[in-house]
Amino acid sequence: MLEVRLLGPVELWAGGRPLPVGEPRQRTVLAALACEAGRVVTAETLIDRVWGEAVPARARHSLQSHLARVRGALRRGGVDPLVRRSGGYLLDLPADQVDLLRFRALAGAHGDVAQLRSAVRLWRGEPLAGLTGDWPAAMRAAWDAERLLAVVAWAEAELATGDPAAVIGPLGAIVREQPLAEPVAVALMRALHATGRTADALGQYDALRRRLADELGADPAPATQAAHAAILTSNEAAAVAPLEPVPAQLPADVADFAGRAGALAQLDKVPALAVIGGSAGVGKTALAVHWAHRGAARFPDGQLYVDLRGFGPGGTAMDPGEAVRGFLGALGVPAPRIPADPAAQSALLRSRLAGKRLVLVLDNARDSDQVRPLLPGAGACVTLVTSRNQLTGLVAADGAKPLHLDVLDHDEARELLDRRLGRDRTAAEAEAGDAIIGLCARLPLALTLAAAHAVMQPGLGLAALAEGLAGTRHRWAPLAGDTPDTDVRAVFSWSYEALTLDAARLFRRIGVHPGPDFSAAALGFADGLRELTRSNLITEHAPGRYRLHDLMRAYAETLETDPAVRAEDEARLFDHYLGTAFTAAMLLVPARSAPVVPIEAAGQPLADQEAAMRWFAAERAVLLAWAARTDGDRPWQLAWTLDTFLYRQGPWHDLVTVWERALATVLDEPARAYAHTRLARAWTLLDRAAEADRHYRLALELHERAGDRDGQSIVHHEMAILCERQGRMRDALAHAEQALEISGYGSANTLNTIGFYRAQLGDFAGALEFCERALALFENSSDGDDSRAAAWDSLGFIRHGLGEYDAAVECYETALGLYRQLGDLYWVADTLVHLGDTHQACGRTADSTAAWREALTIYEDLGHANAAEVRQRLSAGIPQGS
Structure with a gap:
């Protein structure tokens, strides 16, 4: 089997022996392809990675020669995985045959000590050792930041499994290499303390504190201080507190949950997956949520809950990808790190759940296919699925334990009424209570609503309540379920008919709302909303926001005839x-x-x-x-x-x-052209270049047919951004210049974009002319502050590149002020990083540290992946990627 190794010197192995790759530039070509195995890498990107700014006159010819030699080395391994594709080259190797990609897959298994241990062991020294240039240097820094995160995760896992001694040596070596890497130092402190070497642990903290003060003028981070305090107080639980959030998404437990002892006992025996089925209103959700709350101690890593809306209003079930992304967010995965591909999203969720003990409640599922992307892999998690369908696919193919929930038996129904109304009241009118139980078909939802009506009207006798139910029962056909005994519309209608005229009119209006919830401002009539809430027809689940149970919504939809x-x-x-x-x-x-x-x-x-x-x-x-x-x-x-x-x-x-x-x-064709452009932009943000390019070209076709030159210019401007995200800076510049040529006039945004791309390609003088023209147009136009801020940011980059650091600082600070006014936190942080780089370049270490620390705080608050890069800047004290 062929294997490419990047986490050390670049090597090619086959059959357990190394193969010669060639001189450094050929190893750079192999590395540039291997780190993106399975994806097309454009020729422009390869040229940039191999030569950087010093591109030779015949770069494409030289690249072809290097590729030919790399292909020859690969063929000596018995395969030819180097594929020429339109626009570039693809190294067609599985991810597990590239050590970097295998490392990332193993490092994603949070809590799995064996996989994390394997991930850490893949490192053989400095990555891309022996290669020079900007790209290898940038990759070394970025990959080393990933290694530190994996090492800390491995250390935490070893601590959790009771083997802290295993990590002390490796952590100590890293601390000696990178003495300002706080998470590693914290992990070492915890390991030392766990092995009884508390004095050494406290000594590590003191040394770290002094280094931070001397070199950065900063104190240890709050998490570091907390770990130190926990060690001082011998609070081991706090000292090894998990770094990831512990989700607690369950809805509130049913306060007066009654019956279901047999079903609860069956759920206690479920090893991994159960499907709770039954008719609408039978209490499936209440049972699942109650059991999950009752067993919370079994699941120290948290509870995840989602309403899949399988039988919600309008028949539009939740896309499983939306639920997967919601769970990933609850587990601490920042939105930019969630992959676009649905299968990759599910794989990431399984990795996040591996080794954890959580309970997942997947409520109101439509079918097995909707559920499967959300299921954990092997592990200690328990998943409860509720559905009106039997989901036999999950039972047959996934080993789910089926639990059919029927209506309550008479004693359980009596217990529910006793708890809701009080034993004295139900005992005083026992026959009426029995009648209510029968009229409600022993359906928990119907009983709960009937009891709520009685609670709201304490002077109403239970006999009168039973009489009302009996008097209206024949007027409503069954709303859900497969027998006449499951008729909840009698209860719904009884509550509805008790409303004032205005509140009843409002309830009918709610029936046309698409959900999932609504605000008081949307519906108006606050008094009516309060009346509906008191009647348990709607629920105020958050201040000023309301929702209906799906059965109640279905009932409301039928009222306006x-x-x-x-x-x-x-x-x-x-x-x-x-x-x-x-x-x-x-x-x-x-x-x-x-x-x-x-x-x-x-x-x-x-x-x-x-x-x-x-x-x-x-x-x-x-x-x-x-x-x-x-x-x-x-x-x-x-x-x-x-x-x-x-x-x-x-x-x-x-x-x-x-x-x-x-x-x-x-x-409308102009509207379709606009939609194609915006859809392409969305695909660009998700790094789906093929989809983005297809929609941009469809938009161009529509604009060209209509003779809309402004539209064509806008599309080319957006295509420039797509090329930029792919690292194709020369193509990006070409599209931006084409946008300018087509429009026939200097759009400020287009001029700024051209200037920025020229600066990226090293033409700072030409870039300066374009960006200053753009800024002049911005200052005399109605364009928003975000456009002006972008122009000032570009000028900061240019001035930095020209070595005019004081002028660069002024530009960045102007951009920063505009972004702060907008409240655009991401761009505030991005500009702070650039400002810190410029301060660092001219020796103002304290100023650069202050800018980077503020940027780090913002990125951490946003959960953004760029936080890791800023931490690396703070640890190394030098700018990267500038």
Whole structure:
């Protein structure tokens, strides 16, 4: 088997023996291909990685020679995995045949001591040893940061399994190499303390504290100080506290849970996976949540919960990818690190769950396929799935234990009423209680609603309640279930008919809302909402936000029988959301061009950008639900309003969803061209270059057919950004220059982009001219502060490249001030990193440290992957990637 080794000197092995690779540039070509095995690497990227700024005149010819020699070395291993593809080259090797990629797969197995141990052992010294140039240096720094994270994770796992002595030697060696790497020092302190060498552990802390003070003028991080304090107080539990969040997502337990002793006992015996089935309203969710709460001590690593909406309103079940991404976020995976491919997302979830003891409640599933991407692999997790379907696929193929939940028996139903109403009240009217149990078909949801009605009206006798149920029972057909005994509509209707006229009208209006929840502002009539909440028809699950049980929503949907009134209600609700979304979108980018498809709806007023961001965050799921259930121009209008918010916040999978829905419904060609462009931009953010390129070219075709030169210019500008993300800087510059040529005038954004790319390619003088022209246009236009900030950031990069460090600092600080005003935390942090690099370059160590530490704090708050790079800067005291 062929193997490429990068975690040390670059080596090629086959059949247990090394193969000659050639001189350093050939080893660089092999490394550049191997670190992305299975993916196409463009010729431009290879040239940049091999020669950096010193590109020879005949670089492509030289690259071909190096590739030919690399191919010859690979063939000596008995295979020819080097494949020429359109646009570049692909090393067609499985990930486990490249030590770097194998390391990453093993390092992702959090808590699995064996896999983490194997990951750490793959390192043979300095990665890419013997190779020179900017790219090998940058990779060494980045990969070493990954190694430190893996070493710390391995140390934590060894501590958790009771073998702290195993890590002391390796950790000590790393601390000697990198004395400012705090997480490694903390792990060493914990290991020393766990083996009884507390004095040595405290000595490590003192040495670290002195080094930080002397070299960085800083104190140890809060986590380091906490570990020190825990050792001082011999609080071992705190000293080895987990570094990852412990999710606690379960809904509140049922306060008066009754019966189900047999079902609870069966769940106690479930080794890994159970499917709780039964008719609607039978109490599947209540049982699963109650059992998970009751057994919380068995699951110290937390509880995960998701409503998969398998039988929710509108018949739109949750995409399993959305649930997987939600779980990954709860387990501490930052959004930018979640892969785009659904299979890769599920694999990452399984890795995160490996070795952990969690309970997962997958509620309201539609079918087995919806559940499988969420299931852990082998391990100590227990998963409970609830569904109205039997999910025989999970039972047959995945070994799930089936648990069919029927209605309560009579004694259990009596216990429920006793707990809700009090024994004195039920004993005083025992026959009426029995009648209520029969009329409610012993269905827990129906009994709970009937009991709630009785609690709200303490003067109402149980006999009167039973009489009311009996009097209306024949008027409603079964809402769910497969027998007449499961008729909950009698209870729902009884509660509905007790409402005031205004509250009843409001409840019917809720029936056209797409869910999953709604705000008081959307529905209005606060008194009516309070009445519905008191009647247990809706629940205020967060201040000012309400939702319905899915059965109750289904019931509400049937109440408005006048099609004209229903259409009017839906239009009023949609216009509220669309109008408010339009207001919010314009607050985020005041200079934004009007939408191609006009938006004339009016919604609620919003004060400022901060209020707009809060509103979008609260209503995102509702807006996505509207986009999924409407047609015509509506999905396009919603996508247009959501675009800026989703772009800034990072749920870029949702950007893909809304723009794909827009393309599926809108007919107007200019609107379709715009949608193709924005969808391509979303795919660019997700590093799906092929999809992005396809949609950009479709947009270009539409713009060219319409003779829309401005549209063509915009698309080429966006294609430049796609090339930049692929490392194809020369192609990026070519597209940006084509955008300028097509438009016929100097768009400020385009000029700034051209300048930035010229600077990236080393043409700082030419770059300066373009960016100064861009800034002059920005300062005399209505473009937003984010555009001006970008121009100042580009000028900072250029001035730094020219060695004009004081001028670079002024540029970066101007950009920083603008980004702070916008509240754009990501770009604040990004600019702080660049500012710190410039301070460091001119010897102002204290200033660079302050900038980097603030950037690190922001990245950590955002859960962004760039935090690791900033930590490396702080540890090494030198800029990287500038």
